[in-house]
Amino acid sequence: MQPSDKALVPFVSVDNMMRLIHHIGVERMITEIAAQIEDDFKRWESFDKTPRIPAHSPHGVIELMPTSDGEAYGFKYVNGHPKNTSEGLQTVTAFGLLADVYTGYPTLLTEMTMLTALRTAATSALVGKYLAPKNASTMAMIGNGAQSEFQCLAFKAMCGIDTVRLYDIDPAATAKCAANLQGTGLNVVSCRSAEEAIEGAQIITTCTADKKYATILTDNMVGPGVHINAIGGDCPGKTELHRDILLRSDIFVEYPEQTRIEGEIQALDPDHPVTEMWQVITGQAEGRRDERQITLFDSVGFAIEDFSALRYVKHAIEGTEFFEPLDMLADPDDPRDLFGMLMRAK
Ligand SMILES: NC(=O)c1ccc[n+]([C@@H]2O[C@H](COP(=O)([O-])OP(=O)(O)OC[C@H]3O[C@@H](n4cnc5c(N)ncnc54)[C@H](O)[C@@H]3O)[C@@H](O)[C@H]2O)c1
Numbered sequence: 120m121q122p123s124d125k126a127l128v129p130f131v132s133v134d135n136m137m138r139l140i141h142h143i144g145v146e147r148m149i150t151e152i153a154a155q156i157e158d159d160f161k162r163w164e165s166f167d168k169t170p171r172i173p174a175h176s177p178h179g180v181i182e183l184m185p186t187s188d189g190e191a192y193g194f195k196y197v198n199g200h201p202k203n204t205s206e207g208l209q210t211v212t213a214f215g216l217l218a219d220v221y222t223g224y225p226t227l228l229t230e231m232t233m234l235t236a237l238r239t240a241a242t243s244a245l246v247g248k249y250l251a252p253k254n255a256s257t258m259a260m261i262g263n264g265a266q267s268e269f270q271c272l273a274f275k276a277m278c279g280i281d282t283v284r285l286y287d288i289d290p291a292a293t294a295k296c297a298a299n300l301q302g303t304g305l306n307v308v309s310c311r312s313a314e315e316a317i318e319g320a321q322i323i324t325t326c327t328a329d330k331k332y333a334t335i336l337t338d339n340m341v342g343p344g345v346h347i348n349a350i351g352g353d354c355p356g357k358t359e360l361h362r363d364i365l366l367r368s369d370i371f372v373e374y375p376e377q378t379r380i381e382g383e384i385q386a387l388d389p390d391h392p393v394t395e396m397w398q399v400i401t402g403q404a405e406g407r408r409d410e411r412q413i414t415l416f417d418s419v420g421f422a423i424e425d426f427s428a429l430r431y432v433k434h435a436i437e438g439t440e441f442f443e444p445l446d447m448l449a450d451p452d453d454p455r456d457l458f459g460m461l462m463r464a465k
Pocket of ligand 1: 421
């Protein structure tokens, strides 16, 4: 039985997502997703917002991240399993869905493992554009796993970084990252310690994965004027920075209700002042004030960023071959005759 048009939902497989990314170009796609995120942060108040819904286990976490602007609804399924790489699996995998609020019908189903890397990098560099010191040219990239190259390219494309200094506890990860960044136009320096990596860096990105309170940066490592882009602390009991760094920094977050549960600031009092990025982007709050200020983006990843990325992809695949129609919705001729549809299919 042939499905009707109404039954079909555009589906973007990993293969098609990779073809789409190559068609557009990695840096351009990150920059364009960042522009979409920026637009959506500007209309922050029009979104339904809730901290993501986690299912924790000793092995990792599985999370659902829903939001809606009243016209479209989106969610992402994402996991975080730091032990996975030792078993040949990814730490983070994801897929996501957009739906039409008026009918409730899904309008897009897509892989989001690749897309999450792009949107995370896009968000980081967007925030960097507002908070990083002017004329920043060097970024320390600590944690050289799946997200790392995307972060480096985003800061190159959007914040003018020309040098990255890489460090990972696993030298093989650093070697992989350095090899992948060859020919991108970035000067790549492989380092043997986090201390070496941060030398001369105006931006420090921490993007490590460990299911514990880790101390990737200690207080003495962070000098005045730097911008810290802390990606990897994104779960209760999983952080990267020494508490004293937080106390010396001005802290910027996506959605405080979620960040206080998952971010670096879980180590602080529940009323410790933080600034919401949407307010900086709309000019309602101050970003970087002066050259000596330490700015910290306590990134955990918020549903609106995924919503922006989903809408970007929905638009980008229109009229292209980068998707396949998936027979996903039962569509009986008589909407109430679902059983009849089943029987006719015998
Ligand atoms: N904030 C967000 O929006 C967001 C989005 C996606 C992923 N993440 C988080 O970012 C982190 C990185 O994700 P990934 O997919 O690149 O993970 P990954 O497992 O591929 O890479 C993590 C790397 O960190 C390294 N590492 C672990 N401990 C370290 C330490 N003490 N010092 C230096 N390096 C160390 C590991 O060797 C590994 O190479 C994860 O914690 C993930 O949950 C955050």
